[in-house]
Amino acid sequence: MTPNLLRERNGQGASVSFSELLFDLIYVFAVTQLSHYLLHHLTLTGALQTLLLWFAIWLAWQYTAWVTNWFNPDTRQIRLLLFTIMLLGLFVASALPQAFGERGLIFAGCYITLQVGRTLAVLALLKQHALRKNFQRILGWLIISALFWLAGGFSEGNTRLLLWAIAVLCEYISPMFGFRLPLLGRSDSGSEWTIEGHHLAERCQLFVIVALGETILITGSTLSEMDIWSAPTLIASLVAFIGSLAMWWVYFDTSSKAGSHAISQSENPGQLGAYFHYVHVALVGAIIICAVANELVIAHPDGGITSVTAAVLLLGPAVYLFANGLYKRLVYRRFPLSHLVGILALVVLTPLAYLTDLLMVNGLTTLIMLAVAIWESISRRRTPHAAHA
Helix, strand or coil: CCHHHECCCCCCCCCCCHHHHHHHHHHHHHHHHHHHHHHCCCCHHHHHHHHHHHHHHHHHHHHHHHHHHHECCCCHHHHHHHHHHHHHHHHHHHHHHHCCCCCHHHHHHHHHHHHHHHHHHHHHHHCCCCCHHHHHHHHHHHHHHHHHHHHHHHCCHHHHHHHHHHHHHHHHHHHHHCCCECCCECCCCCCCCCCCHHHHHHHHHHHHHHHHHHHHHHHHHHHHCCCCCCHHHHHHHHHHHHHHHHHHHHHHCCCHHHHHHHHHHCCCHHHHHHHHHHHHHHHHHHHHHHHHHHHHHHHCCCCECCHHHHHHHHHHHHHHHHHHHHHHHHHHCCCCHHHHHHHHHHHHHHHHHCCCEHHHHHHHHHHHHHHHHHHHHHHHHHCCCCCCC
């Protein structure tokens, strides 16, 4: 392997490259596809399907983020690899609306080609490098999961859902025990997963920006499609926009830089980096739910609350606060009190939501999110070296 294919570890903190930013554009499209899929399948089955597809999209991004953490994306070989993955990702994202329909096999085939093909390409570049064993184990687990993806592609209905759920678990859980396989052993997160912490934290943060951008995009596109801009519609759009800003505030105002510092200074950055990925899949998934809620509210601000709409309006903010709390638990070693109180406020709001309309509930959840953001900001500024309240 050519030495300059690896990222330089000089202690300065590697930044995200322009090719990685271009790569992320595919995931803007994928997140949009998922939010629209959930909006048009607001049932328990539809929610489970969306959740599974989201995990698949996240895992494809996550495994690629690990590759660009180890390898220099500005080199010709890695850049071409990124662009190839990007093309396959375009096909995967395009197949999402019919992944549980007539394009199931196409989705599975493109996804397998992306995951397995990327790992084979890396192994071809590594030759005899120390990282080779690590990627051999990763390849083994991706091949195991590929069998379930392929079997699901040939199946239908709940059978496809079950087989693909097993495939997702293979890819999601295997890093937790170092991709252990017979004969190949397991990867050590301390020695074989030596990562650039600043880069990995920044990649997660940029994906949060991608998801928050989707909430703003949906707000604008839904408003533009309305024939009449009534007062409730405009207020609903304003509330949706403020809600997006509040979510940004909760995540970025106090903890984003601290997250980069925590992972770069950790004694075991590989393990902490894996935890970051485990938390962010829930955090970004919650933002997707909030985007769906915004579209529902702008389209029908005076609509009555049902169990389905209540779940969308309240579950998104609750999961977002919980995932943020877990993230800050990793960074500060303490779950913020402000987040816990915010979650309890959403629980109290749940039975009361049935007494009002969509706009009022979305307004109240936005106020709760703003209150959490303000509380945490004030607490952090009063005790800058301590954990948040």
